[in-house]
Amino acid sequence: MKRIDAGSREPVTLVLNGRECSALAEPRTLLSDFLRHDLGATGTHVGCEHGVCGACTVRIDGVAVRACLTLAVQAEGLRVDTVEGLAAADGTLDELQQAFRRHHALQCGFCTAGILMSCADFLRRVTQPDEGTVREMLSGHLCRCTGYTPIVAAVLEVAAARRKTDEETRDA
Amino acid sequence: MKPAAFDWVRIDAVEEACALLAEYGGDARILAGGQSLMAVLNMRLAQPRVLLDISRCAPLDHVRSDNGMLTIGAAATQAAVEWRAHLATEVPLLAQAFPHISHFQVRNRGTVCGSVAHADPSAELPLCLALLGGEVVLRSRKRRRVLAAADFFRGMLTTARRDDELVEAVRFPLAREGAGYAFDEFAMRHGDFAIVACAAEVTAERLRLAVGGVADRPCVVEWERLEGDALADAINDFAWSLQAQDDAHASAAYRRHLVRRLAPRVIAAAEALRAGEQE
Numbered sequence: 001m002k003r004i005d006a007g008s009r010e011p012v013t014l015v016l017n018g019r020e021c022s023a024l025a026e027p028r029t030l031l032s033d034f035l036r037h038d039l040g041a042t043g044t045h046v047g048c049e050h051g052v053c054g055a056c057t058v059r060i061d062g063v064a065v066r067a068c069l070t071l072a073v074q075a076e077g078l079r080v081d082t083v084e085g086l087a088a089a090d091g092t093l094d095e096l097q098q099a100f101r102r103h104h105a106l107q108c109g110f111c112t113a114g115i116l117m118s119c120a121d122f123l124r125r126v127t128q129p130d131e132g133t134v135r136e137m138l139s140g141h142l143c144r145c146t147g148y149t150p151i152v153a154a155v156l157e158v159a160a161a162r163r164k165t166d167e168e169t170r171d172a
Numbered sequence: 173m174k175p176a177a178f179d180w181v182r183i184d185a186v187e188e189a190c191a192l193l194a195e196y197g198g199d200a201r202i203l204a205g206g207q208s209l210m211a212v213l214n215m216r217l218a219q220p221r222v223l224l225d226i227s228r229c230a231p232l233d234h235v236r237s238d239n240g241m242l243t244i245g246a247a248a249t250q251a252a253v254e255w256r257a258h259l260a261t262e263v264p265l266l267a268q269a270f271p272h273i274s275h276f277q278v279r280n281r282g283t284v285c286g287s288v289a290h291a292d293p294s295a296e297l298p299l300c301l302a303l304l305g306g307e308v309v310l311r312s313r314k315r316r317r318v319l320a321a322a323d324f325f326r327g328m329l330t331t332a333r334r335d336d337e338l339v340e341a342v343r344f345p346l347a348r349e350g351a352g353y354a355f356d357e358f359a360m361r362h363g364d365f366a367i368v369a370c371a372a373e374v375t376a377e378r379l380r381l382a383v384g385g386v387a388d389r390p391c392v393v394e395w396e397r398l399e400g401d402a403l404a405d406a407i408n409d410f411a412w413s414l415q416a417q418d419d420a421h422a423s424a425a426y427r428r429h430l431v432r433r434l435a436p437r438v439i440a441a442a443e444a445l446r447a448g449e450q451e
Contacts, residue, residue, distance in 0.1 A: 003180070003182075004179070027177070028177050054275070069281070071203075073180055074227060118276065136276065140363065
């Protein structure tokens with residue numbers, strides 16, 4: 001059992017995109033605010049703050065969840081991955097980001113950070129998605145620019161490319 | 173849109189939660205997945221003094237299939253049930269209902285017990301529990317009691333849980349031999365709360381229908397096998413008995429209309445699955 005009283009601030013340590021980070025948090029501090037204000041990782045966006053819009057979606061221990069519906073103290077000791085961790089250190093976009101760019105799967109980009117984190121978890125679990133399952137996954141995100149069609153295309157393209165790579169590796 | 177201040181306690185053992193519930197009663201809230209509670213806290217519709225966080229309480233994080241039941245512990249996420257390899261044969265109704273429950277990202281963290289304890293009249297999991305005649309296991313410091321779903325749901329966001337009790341687990345009956353199951357709902361957007369949701373269980377002798385989103389709790393009716401006009405009349409009578417209310421999302425008349433259209437479709441789907449099983 002661990003107890004933190006209202007108003008007191010305790011250190012929270014987590015592994016953000018592979019790097020151990022620590023800052024003080026009250027019990028009521030949301031993970032979304034902790035990432036942005038205390039750890040300076042502003043790639044994760046905040047929209048509705050009640051779990052509907054999906055902008056704040058991050059991966060906790062690999063699983064896509066809403067940072068606005070998670071307390072910072074709940075992430076103590078866990079691995080948190082955000083959009084900042086997708087590209088390589090030299091700025092090269094990862095395959096999902098490149099596909100988004102090719103398909104114009106973003107315009108203003110506000111929703112994109114969350115969508116990419118959902119897609120990363122989804123594609124890890126569903127290796128043969130169809131349009132229906134991709135749309136079901138994307139239903140947890142609001143995008144007012146794209147109409148979703150280019151996002152669906154980008155996700156399906158990455159899934160197909162990964163399958164091809166897997167087959168080639170197997171055949172080799 | 174930020175929560176008011178509260179004390180936070182990470183619970184590692186069930187006894188700790190029970191002791192603190194006995195101490196704080198209604199001033200404490202259980203935080204499991206937080207997919208309903210955190211939103212309510214952010215909007216300050218609830219301002220509990222203490223949050224008892226069971227999300228990392230290992231003894232409550234289990235899903236087991238035994239004694240004809242799928243038993244789901246209070247810390248087990250909806251995803252942990254949804255992604256079970258044999259859910260479609262264990263509890264086929266749940267396998268059909270999960271894609272309708274909010275979104276992938278919310279089911280990843282939301283718990284089954286949390287949804288049941290929250291008792292939203294439009295929610296899918298309470299509806300499934302009611303249709304199947306499942307059970308809720310309540311635990312306090314002094315005792316453990318088991319309630320049938322019909323006795324647990326008391327009204328809008330209201331259950332028979334006492335302030336010092338934890339919903340320790342829920343139990344869904346496994347698929348009965350020779351029965352067919354189906355679920356469907358109508359919502360304004362995929363993943364929204366249903367305006368009307370229906371679930372059905374059909375066997376050779378009888379049919380059970382549960383309707384959510386209309387009355388203040390999921391309502392279940394059981395008939396001998398009915399067909400054609402007799403079935404349509406029975407569904408119409410049932411739709412009227414639910415005392416639908418007008419609200420911002422739909423009128424009472426529209427809700428009754430949806431019951432009349434959705435229920436026969438769900439019953440037919442359950443019958444088709446039952447017939448397929450017989451072959």
